[in-house]
Each structure stands twice: as C-alpha cells, then as structure tokens.
Amino acid sequence: MASQYFTAAECMLAGLNMEDKEFINSNFYVKKVRKRGRSVFAKRAFKKGDYVMEYKGICKMYTEKEFLSTQMMYESNEELSYCLEFTFQNQKYYIDATREYDYGIARLINHARNPNIKLFRPVLVETDKLPRIAMYAATNISAGEELFWDYFSSLNPVKCLLDQTNSTVTSEMQWIFSKRTKSGGIICPSKKRIPHRSGLCTICYEFKKKLSNHLINVHSVKSVITRRKMIKDGRKHSKLASTFCKTPKKKSLWCPFCHRDYKQLSTHLSRIHSASADMKKAIIRKNREKEIKKRKTDFLQKTEK
Incomplete structure (x- = not known):
C-alpha cells in the first residue's frame, strides 16, 4: 500500500x-x-x-x-x-x-x-x-x-x-x-563603540581624530548641540576626507629637476641628483602638501555642487 x-x-x-x-x-x-x-x-x-x-x-x-x-x-x-x-x-x-x-x-x-x-x-x-x-x-x-x-x-x-x-x-x-x-x-556581537569623535572639520576642512576637542580648542565652539551636529556632518564626509588626508602614492611625486613623476622619488634624487637627506625630505614634503591642497580644492568643489 x-x-x-x-x-x-x-x-x-x-x-x-x-x-x-x-x-x-x-x-x-x-x-x-x-x-x-x-x-x-x-x-x-x-x-x-x-x-x-x-x-x-x-x-x-x-x-x-x-x-x-x-x-x-x-x-x-x-x-x-x-x-x-x-x-x-x-x-x-x-x-x-x-x-x-x-x-x-x-x-x-x-x-x-x-x-x-x-x-x-x-x-x-x-x-x-x-x-x-x-x-x-x-x-x-x-x-x-x-x-x-x-x-x-x-x-x-x-x-x-x-x-x-x-x-x-x-x-x-x-x-x-x-x-x-x-x-x-x-x-552575540558586542556593542560597537567609537573611541574618538573623528571626522572632517566643516570649518577648516581638516580631518581630526578628536574632532570635538578640535572644535573647542581651535574654533571655540562651546555649544554641545552645535558640536554634535558638526561632528555628525563631519562623519558624513569622512570617507571623502580620507582621500585627501592620506599621503599621496609614490608614483605621484614630482621631481623639480627633471619635471617628471617618479615612483621612487627618494631613490631617484639620491642617485641622479646626489641630493642630501634634508633636501629629499623637503622636496617630498612639498610634493605632498601640494597634492593634499589640490585634493582639498576638489573636495570643496564637490560639496558646493
């Protein structure tokens, strides 16, 4: 059956x-x-x-x-x-x-x-x-x-x-x-805690790990409510901010003598131009400052749009 x-x-x-x-x-x-x-x-x-x-x-x-x-x-x-x-x-x-x-x-x-x-x-x-x-x-x-x-x-x-x-x-x-x-x-995942109130400062457009302290000490923002709002806004832009806060890659560094990009600029300066350690540091620092300034400008243009 x-x-x-x-x-x-x-x-x-x-x-x-x-x-x-x-x-x-x-x-x-x-x-x-x-x-x-x-x-x-x-x-x-x-x-x-x-x-x-x-x-x-x-x-x-x-x-x-x-x-x-x-x-x-x-x-x-x-x-x-x-x-x-x-x-x-x-x-x-x-x-x-x-x-x-x-x-x-x-x-x-x-x-x-x-x-x-x-x-x-x-x-x-x-x-x-x-x-x-x-x-x-x-x-x-x-x-x-x-x-x-x-x-x-x-x-x-x-x-x-x-x-x-x-x-x-x-x-x-x-x-x-x-x-x-x-x-x-x-x-059961533990409750996630953010150790520092990190984010992008919407006044000077600098990324700070302790944004709350930065707003108090540098910009004298005393209101807690205002600081919280600014921190919230700053965190929204943190991903974009990280793009210009990180140091540029080596291949984007510019040699002031040859007027070309080099992947290993430090090695190039010492071998080709016999540059001292202090000169290499100064050139690389100037390159990075220039690149970060460019990224900040691009970021500000995006936010304005």
Whole structure:
C-alpha cells in the first residue's frame, strides 16, 4: 500500500489540534541564557518541516486605538510587549503573547538570523473562529538545541522592541542582532563603540581624530548641540576626507629637476641628483602638501555642487 503524504498545511493543522500541556512538557524545556534571559530548547530531535509549536496568546482583530492603548499600558508597567501582527483574508489581526498563558512558551523563543524555526502562514482551525499561527522547523533540530526565529520576518513582534522612532533597538535588546551558526551556537556581537569623535572639520576642512576637542580648542565652539551636529556632518564626509588626508602614492611625486613623476622619488634624487637627506625630505614634503591642497580644492568643489 502506498504511504500517505500530507501537505504542509495539513501537518500544521494536525499539530495545532494535537498540542497540549503534555506535548509542550515532553518536547521542550525553558532555561535562562546569558544576555538573552529565558530561552526555549528542544528535548527531542525535529526534522525539517515538522510542526514545532503554536505562537500562543490572545488573538484579536486589529484596531489601531485598542492596539496603541495596549502598548501604552505595557509601557507604563515597564513590560516588553510581544504582539504578533499579521493579515488573514484581508483583515488585520494580532496575537498578544505578552503575559504568561497556558503552554505559551513560544513567546520566549529568542531571535537570530539564520533561524531554525519559522512561522507558517495563518491557519484557520475548524473549531475556532480566529486564525492561529503555527511554527515549524526550518532546519533539522537536534535534541538539546536552542530554538530561534527571525523577528524581522514578515510576521514579527519586533516593533515592540524598537525605540519610539522604530529605527533602533533599545540598549537592553542588543542581542537582537545575534546570528545563529550552522553548528547551532549563537553569536552575540558586542556593542560597537567609537573611541574618538573623528571626522572632517566643516570649518577648516581638516580631518581630526578628536574632532570635538578640535572644535573647542581651535574654533571655540562651546555649544554641545552645535558640536554634535558638526561632528555628525563631519562623519558624513569622512570617507571623502580620507582621500585627501592620506599621503599621496609614490608614483605621484614630482621631481623639480627633471619635471617628471617618479615612483621612487627618494631613490631617484639620491642617485641622479646626489641630493642630501634634508633636501629629499623637503622636496617630498612639498610634493605632498601640494597634492593634499589640490585634493582639498576638489573636495570643496564637490560639496558646493
């Protein structure tokens, strides 16, 4: 007799119907992980495409007023909101998994790029009026492996982890940029720090490693707000500035006696013109100053345009 094959949707429906407290306890466990808090681990192995668990919470039809009031309530209580927004049959819904619910450990699965768990499209179970979200194995998962899913996928609660401008993640959530390795481990990059406020001075067009100190000492810019703005503007032009702040290549150096470029000007001056060490240094320095001045002029013309 030929073996029966199930579609992905049928597998997800079967999993949603079978999931209960016993299923969760026998297949998963939760433990604390450094930097990421609580996380979910698999007790047994899962094959790619297998049903894992449901993103469980309170499913509601989306209304902007109610949704925003819910977010404000969680914010006032200093709680992180885990609301999963999605669209089903041209209607917007959200699953609120912020509070602890029965068997609702899917909310504790942490984020990683290259995840081992993915969200299936919304599924309508016959016994329910509201759609439900199933999670399935994106890769083969071994016993004891930590579960991850990508918060930046089409279905995601990541907006609730962002700041008010929805542009950057709050300092407590730096681990959100973590990446899962092929071996199953997780890489959490440390927060990048800029040691010096480097950039191009927009007044004298000189590149400074400590631009803030330069603005105070040389140009007497006392306002902190003004300095920050100038540093921000200076960093935008830092890549262009580096082109004329670096010393010119040897092949661009000019011999004042032969009126030609030489790749190794120092060697040429000593062999052909018997120039002393001081004379060679003076000629090379003059060449570099001339080249840097030319680059500065070109840069200023570009910025004016």
